[in-house]
Amino acid sequence: MYPEERSRRLRTSESLRNLVAENHLDRNKLIMPLFVDESIRKSEEIKSMPGIYNQTIDSLESYADRLKEIGIRSVLLFGIPEKKDGEGTQSFAKDGIVQRAIPILKKRGILVITDLCMCEYTDHGHCGILKGSEVWNDKTIDYYGKIAVSQSEAGSDIIAPSGMMDGQVGAIRKALDSYGFENIPIMAYSAKYASSLYGPFRDAAKSKPSFGDRKTYQMDPPNIKEAMKEIELDIKEGADIIMVKPALFYMDVIREASLRFNNPLAAYGVSGEYNMILNAVKNGYLSEATIDEYIISVFRAGANMFITYFAERVMAREKGKI
Ligand SMILES: [Zn+2]
Numbered sequence: 001m002y003p004e005e006r007s008r009r010l011r012t013s014e015s016l017r018n019l020v021a022e023n024h025l026d027r028n029k030l031i032m033p034l035f036v037d038e039s040i041r042k043s044e045e046i047k048s049m050p051g052i053y054n055q056t057i058d059s060l061e062s063y064a065d066r067l068k069e070i071g072i073r074s075v076l077l078f079g080i081p082e083k084k085d086g087e088g089t090q091s092f093a094k095d096g097i098v099q100r101a102i103p104i105l106k107k108r109g110i111l112v113i114t115d116l117c118m119c120e121y122t123d124h125g126h127c128g129i130l131k132g133s134e135v136w137n138d139k140t141i142d143y144y145g146k147i148a149v150s151q152s153e154a155g156s157d158i159i160a161p162s163g164m165m166d167g168q169v170g171a172i173r174k175a176l177d178s179y180g181f182e183n184i185p186i187m188a189y190s191a192k193y194a195s196s197l198y199g200p201f202r203d204a205a206k207s208k209p210s211f212g213d214r215k216t217y218q219m220d221p222p223n224i225k226e227a228m229k230e231i232e233l234d235i236k237e238g239a240d241i242i243m244v245k246p247a248l249f250y251m252d253v254i255r256e257a258s259l260r261f262n263n264p265l266a267a268y269g270v271s272g273e274y275n276m277i278l279n280a281v282k283n284g285y286l287s288e289a290t291i292d293e294y295i296i297s298v299f300r301a302g303a304n305m306f307i308t309y310f311a312e313r314v315m316a317r318e319k320g321k322i
Contacts, residue, residue, distance in 0.1 A: 023299045025292055025314070029115065031266070032311035034075040036060055038090075049201035049271055050228040051277060052309055054080065057100055064108045066067040074111040074161060075147035076161035077101060080120050080206050082224045087129060087144070088121030092150040106155050113187060114156040116147050116172070117163045125128040125209040127163040127217065136219060137206055139259040141168050145175030146147035152181040158241070158313050162189040164217040170237035187266060191227035191253055194218035197272030203270065227253050228260060244303075246270040246296070251301040258302025262285050269294070287315075291313060 010020050018024075035054045037044070043059035046052050053231050061173045067075065072279040079098035081090035090096045098114055105112050119127045119142070128140030140163065148159045159176070161168045169188050176184050202208045219226060233243050242261060244254045245268035258265050277294055291310050298306050 002261060007124060019218060023296055025296055026299075027315060028320070029299070029305045030072070030295075030311040030314065031074045031076050031305060031307040032067065033078065034063075034073050034105075035219060036097050037080040037082060037206075038097040039206070039310070045142075046200065046204040048275060049202045049309065050282065052204065054204060055101075057097070057104070057122060059106040060101055060104050064105050064110065067082075067105075067110060067312070068086070068108040070312065070319050070321055072110065072315055074113060076113045076115055077105070077156075078120060078205055084121055084123040085216045086123060086158040086228070089090070089314045091118055091121040092118075092143070094153075098151060102151070102154040102156055109278045111157050112155065113150040113158040113160050114146060116151065116156060116159055116161040118143065118147075119163075119185055119207040120205045124211070125207055128290065133212065135165070137165050137167070141171035143303065144168050145171045148172040148174050148184075149179045149181065152176060152179070154182050154186070158185050158187050159243050160187040160189065160243075162192060162245075164192050164214075164219070165228070167237065169234045169239050173238035185240035186238060187241040188234040188237075188241045189245055190231040190239065191250075191251065191257070192218050192243070192245045193221050195221060195246050195249070195270065195272070197249070197270045200271035200275050213299065223248075224253055228256060231257055231261060232250060235261065239263065241266055241305075243268060243307075246273060247274040247298050247301075247303070247308075248273045251297065254298065254303050258304075259309060264304045265302060266305045266307060267298050268307040269298065269306060269310070271309065278310075287300070 011017055037054040043053045043055050081097050102112050117127050119125055128135040144161055162174055169186055200301050241264045243266040244250055244257055247267040247269040252268050
């Protein structure tokens with residue numbers, strides 16, 4: 001009888017569809033980005049990212065309770081210091097904002113991944129030490145090593161360098177090992193593109209460069225072979241987890257990386273992705289289901305874990321706390 005093949009047979013009920021689904025929205029795999037800001041007195045909603053708040057050390061206590069309650073297992077932590085200087089010294093201060101925030105999260109059993117960069121900490125907003133108007137690569141990676149050790153001493157579970165300096169992963173690995181942190185993994189922002197989708201994040205992290213842009217160290221959007229080269233280099237230098245950032249416009253890069261490399265692969269759905277989708281949902285142009293479809297598409301592309309500002313919303317919805 002024609003047609004001989006009836007794919008619709010396996011789509012007749014939700015249970016059956018779930019049974020044969022190739023990917024599931026696995027809550028263990030979602031990582032919530034989190035900003036802790038020393039320059040504010042109480043938590044503040046980020047204008048361009050509705051529902052996302054910069055926390056203070058005080059407000060982090062109750063926010064961490066909420067994250068625990070709704071079942072968030074991992075966060076990617078960013079700090080914004082009160083004082084910025086040319087060398088971003090607050091990034092490795094013992095009483096720095098990230099160093100103080102880590103124990104609050106760890107106390108709740110939340111896995112803490114610390115972003116490691118200097119743009120939130122330097123008064124010029126670039127990701128490293130300047131030499132004239134250029135970012136001085138080799139000096140900067142020495143600083144990255146120092147920051148990694150400081151974050152580990154404060155209890156960070158994973159170090160995630162995002163500055164895109166050459167040799168940063170190797171320099172960090174060496175620094176960690178020499179301070180007895182050989183068991184702290186590195187999640188490398190390996191293929192981080194100079195994307196226009198970061199705009200809202202820079203509001204949140206107060207890290208817009210005071211001059212120029214980051215195109216001399218972040219990747220050029222047209223390139224995918226170069227992304228594979230960057231990832232390969234990071235793995236050679238000791239990256240444990242590799243990353244593609246952003247996610248939505250870079251699904252092909254996620255796919256290619258997942259096929260080519262055996263390291264766990266993270267994708268970072270950046271602030272502009274969140275903003276586009278959330279605004280469409282909030283205005284009623286798209287349904288809430290769009291968010292789940294977006295998340296699952298990143299896993300289908302090949303990511304093993306997803307850093308997304310939607311993590312909290314999805315988990316809270318699940319628990320009826322939204
Ligand atoms: Zn940076």
